Amino acid sequence: MAERFEVPDGWVLQAYQYALDPTPAQSAALESHAGGARFAYNTMLRAVKANLGQREAEKSYGIANADLTPTLAWSFQSLRNDFNRRKHHVAVREDGTPWWPKNSKEAYANACRNLAEALKNWDESRKGKRKGRRVGFPSFKSKRSTRSFGFTTGTIKVEPDRHHVTLPRLGTLRVHESTRKLARRLEAGMARVLKATVRFERGRWLVSFTCVVERAAARPAHVKRLAPVVGVDLGVKDLIVAATPEGREVLRVQAPKELKRASRKLRALQRKAARQAGPWDAAANARREPSRGWLRTQQAIASQHVRVANLRRDRLHKLTTLLAQSFDVIGTETLAVRNMMAAGGARKKGLNRSIADAGLGEFSRQLDYKTSWYSSTRVQADRWYPSSKTCSGCGSVKAKLSLSERLYVCDNTDCGMVIDRDLNAAINLARLARAEQSARFDSGGADRKTTAPAAQVAVKPESSNGSASPQGEAA
Known part of the structure; x- marks a missing residue:
């Protein structure tokens, strides 16, 4: 039996994806x-x-x-x-x-x-041995399932001309983008291809090379550090608000809402498709061959969705890279995005759509691995930590704070602070991250998970009445 491959010290798993440009054959x-x-x-x-x-x-x-x-x-x-x-x-x-x-x-x-x-x-x-959501029994794959397959052995290589890749049995295929980044690492012995996965996605064939790559965990020399410690509050109106423990706002990015911007054109295309001869004949209650016009309209609809996905992915990569490179310690919330979108029905379908459009789950995933790439540290608050309800001035905790309240007004008469809701949450997260990092340093670098009591000590709030949302706070 072959030995399990272990990633060497100083190396990381990384994927390189390229769009293929195959011939008809x-x-x-x-x-x-x-x-x-x-x-x-x-x-x-x-x-x-x-x-x-x-x-x-x-x-x-x-x-x-x-x-x-x-x-x-x-x-x-x-x-x-x-x-x-x-x-x-x-x-x-x-x-x-x-x-x-x-x-x-x-x-x-x-x-x-x-x-x-x-x-x-x-x-x-x-059997209860696996954490997370309950996994169901595998189901059969239909012809409508995602078309994909993989290679782990055989001839898998990137050609020297930087515009072709070679895969087993398929031969040499042209790719749209230049493969120079991966090719240079392979030629220098700083990368090794473990697997190639081919899948049909977003209207084209894509190949992904899963590689083990040697990376120096350090900030690039040309990137200027904006602050040593920062707290980042996520939301659907402002995608992120970053602030220092002292209360200085260093970064604010509004949610671009790519899907919402494309919805007008998508509605027009879908109405057009409804007037054309599709694959189902309602009068005859039977399937039929769709018209060429209907097929062209479906391609236009798919192109719009592809554009939205590409814009969202590009935006998230740029933003998470900026955060990981510009700050040493980043304090963030722990959001259960799936739970945030699970209930409410038609009453909150607009909010659910905005949460999905923001890409909060993908943001968290990317920030996790990029902080390790650039020698920064991410500190996640407990899911129950009331970052938005806690006053950054006196530490008191509100009993209730609705999503429509965009200003935080402290209930403590001795304080009376009025501050932007998201900025207030970012300051609390920054103080939590600073306290947690200090605790790790004092304990000799031992890593431990932040809990709600530890988070409350960081900003000295009063005890909460338990009204915090189990999904975390995204607004």
Whole structure:
């Protein structure tokens, strides 16, 4: 059995993604590989379900456990070996000719690996060994599922001309962007490709190289530090408000709301599509071949969504890089974005759409790994920490603060502070981050999770009445 690959010290896992520009023949080969991977995944999932069903049926007849049909092993190697035995009989055309040799064996192998991982996650989740949301049993992949497949062995390389990549069985494919950043690291021995994943997304084929990369954890020399410690409050009106513990606002970025800006054009295109002959005939209550005009309109709608996704991704990458490079310690909230959007129905659909448009979950994910890249530190407050309800002047905590209140007015008559709500929260988060960093330094660098009591000591607030939202505060 091959040894598990360990990331060397001073190296990090990083992905490089490029848009492919395949020829018609290469596009057909990509479709074939994606279909083959889906077929392998569904074939082995069907075998696993049949095995489980057989055992359950035998148990219902009172058969002893020792006499039951043997369990089909769920490990990657077992599923792969089983598929290799089955493919000679199941992967056959109508004329009896096997079609599986057309594709790389890695496409089938990685599909079995994905299924083994999905089954493992489900098993650990139902036994309580896996943290987070409950994981359901794997489901079959349809033709409408995301088309993807991967390679872990074979010829995977970036060509010297910086505009082509080579993948097993597919050969050399042209890419739209220059691959010089990855190519230079590979040539210098500062990177190693572990896996290549190809997927059809946003209307085009993309290839992602998962690499282990040697990175110097330091701030670039040309970047000026704006402040040593900062607190960052996230929201849907102002995407971020950053402030120092002393109360100085250093950065404020309004939420661009890319989807909202594109919604007018999207509505016009969707109304146009509704007037055209689509794939469903309501009068005949049957499917039909859609018109070319309807297909062109759908492509225009997809292009708008692609543009929105690209703009949001570009904005988040630039912003998280700026934060990670410009500050030594960054204090942030802990937001359960999924919970924030889970309830409310039509009453708060506008707020839910704005939360999704802001990309708060992706912002948190990117900031996590970029702080390690640029030798900065992220300190996350406990989910129950009332950053918005706590007065940054006297430390008292409001009993209730609605989202519509954009100014924080302290209830303490001796204080009476009036301050921007988001700036107030950012100051509290900055003080929490400073106190937490000092505690880590005093304890010899031992890392510990910030809890709500520790957070309250940092800004000396009064005890809360428990009205804080479990989803965190995003406004």
